[in-house]
Amino acid sequence: MSLPKPIKFKAERYIGGLSKFKKIDNPIKLSANESALGPSPKAIEAFEKEKDKIFKYPDSDSNFLKETLSKKFNIIPDRIICGSGSDQIFDLTCHLFIEPGDEVIVTEFGFIMHRIYASLYKSEVKVAKEKNFKASVDEILKKVTNKTKIVFIANPNNPTGTYIAKNDMLNLRKKLRENILMVVDDAYFEFINSEDYASGLELFKNTANVLVTRTFSKIYGLAGLRLGWGYASKEIIDAMNQIKPPFNVNRAALAAGLEAIKDSEWIKKAIEHNTLWSKRIFSVLQECNIKTNKPAVNFFLMNFNETKVNSDEIFEKLTNERLILRKMNQYKISDSLRLTIGNKEANEHFIKSIGGMLK
Ligand SMILES: Cc1ncc(COP(=O)(O)O)c(C=O)c1O
Numbered sequence: 001m002s003l004p005k006p007i008k009f010k011a012e013r014y015i016g017g018l019s020k021f022k023k024i025d026n027p028i029k030l031s032a033n034e035s036a037l038g039p040s041p042k043a044i045e046a047f048e049k050e051k052d053k054i055f056k057y058p059d060s061d062s063n064f065l066k067e068t069l070s071k072k073f074n075i076i077p078d079r080i081i082c083g084s085g086s087d088q089i090f091d092l093t094c095h096l097f098i099e100p101g102d103e104v105i106v107t108e109f110g111f112i113m114h115r116i117y118a119s120l121y122k123s124e125v126k127v128a129k130e131k132n133f134k135a136s137v138d139e140i141l142k143k144v145t146n147k148t149k150i151v152f153i154a155n156p157n158n159p160t161g162t163y164i165a166k167n168d169m170l171n172l173r174k175k176l177r178e179n180i181l182m183v184v185d186d187a188y189f190e191f192i193n194s195e196d197y198a199s200g201l202e203l204f205k206n207t208a209n210v211l212v213t214r215t216f217s218k219i220y221g222l223a224g225l226r227l228g229w230g231y232a233s234k235e236i237i238d239a240m241n242q243i244k245p246p247f248n249v250n251r252a253a254l255a256a257g258l259e260a261i262k263d264s265e266w267i268k269k270a271i272e273h274n275t276l277w278s279k280r281i282f283s284v285l286q287e288c289n290i291k292t293n294k295p296a297v298n299f300f301l302m303n304f305n306e307t308k309v310n311s312d313e314i315f316e317k318l319t320n321e322r323l324i325l326r327k328m329n330q331y332k333i334s335d336s337l338r339l340t341i342g343n344k345e346a347n348e349h350f351i352k353s354i355g356g357m358l359k
Contacts, residue, residue, distance in 0.1 A: 014116060016032065027323075028322050029340075030326075030350065036274065039256065043221075043259040043260040047255060047256040058249060065258050066082065072262075081232075082229045090114060091117050096236070096243065102149040102150075105140055105148060107128045111152075128140040135153060140172060151176060151180060151181070158188065158297070159299070169200075173204065182204075183212075183213065184203075184213070187213070187218055190218070191271065191297045192297070226253060280347070281295075285300060290304060301328070301336060305335050311327075314354075
């Protein structure tokens with residue numbers, strides 16, 4: 001008797017940041033680029049209030065949240081789609097655009113979910129080389145063929161922490177064929193304060209062949225509720241609405257997200273915390289001879305080529321100090337670990353621990 005057989009997909013599985021390792025008590029998780037301060041207290045309050053309504057379906061169009069986003073970012077509500085994380089927006093994008101034989105361009109150390117979704121929808125994934133862990137417009141353009149359908153760029157990128165300057169982003173869009181969709185993933189844009197940088201939304205909100213994604217998982221501290229959104233032409237968003245699951249964003253996420261977006265004070269506090277600690281940690285990493293990205297995001301990709309102890313040993317030693325970082329094996333970045341900036345106690349503990357190992 002033959003049993004039902006699932007299709008075999010040729011795509012790797014996402015490996016998340018560990019929250020536990022061995023049997024370590026009170027581990028400090030610095031492996032998933034989550035928020036150091038957690039969500040706004042107003043978001044938590046909204047989440048708690050929502051508990052009496054959880055027997056009811058959520059608003060399937062996320063209307064209140066779209067209105068609030070449109071006011072905050074001066075954008076058109078009908079051109080927003082909300083998703084269960086920005087992950088779901090990548091999924092919907094690949095579902096909508098990829099046909100047999102299409103190619104999707106990603107960058108060498110670009111955020112891995114982009115290429116996973118591109119593979120799940122059976123496109124050929126073309127990988128553009130990076131220079132010093134930074135995406136290169138020239139290398140992306142070299143990968144374009146008449147089969148190219150989508151180019152994915154996280155700007156700034158995870159796990160490298162580097163970004164493409166605004167002029168280069170504009171130049172890339174100009175040089176790509178018009179019918180190629182450029183997806184700009186703005187997951188970490190809030191953390192950057194550099195004159196040569198502009199977010200995807202700022203650069204492309206009026207550009208019909210760019211889709212921008214944003215998330216509530218990073219600065220807003222709502223990773224566990226799964227909330228993200230995309231902004232694109234009305235035509236693309238209408239098509240996404242047609243294929244999205246009807247209640248793809250849950251009630252708690254909608255309620256908390258609405259308050260998180262409105263709480264500018266909390267966002268400011270989170271940015272200030274990150275700026276302060278990223279500078280401090282950066283100088284410690286330099287003193288330890290660890291090569292890393294400049295402070296721009298809420299994490300550091302640390303390379304241990306020039307240190308007396310390699311990344312595997314450092315990982316072990318840090319876990320013995322309860323600090324859990326992210327290994328970079330899935331990204332095939334050798335002798336490296338990624339560190340997320342944590343709260344004050346976590347950062348001080350990390351600084352003391354790494355100093356003891358390498359200074
Ligand atoms: C570049 C980038 N984009 C998107 C995401 C995923 O965001 P979400 O939690 O909204 O699915 C992450 C999470 O690590 C990320 O690093």
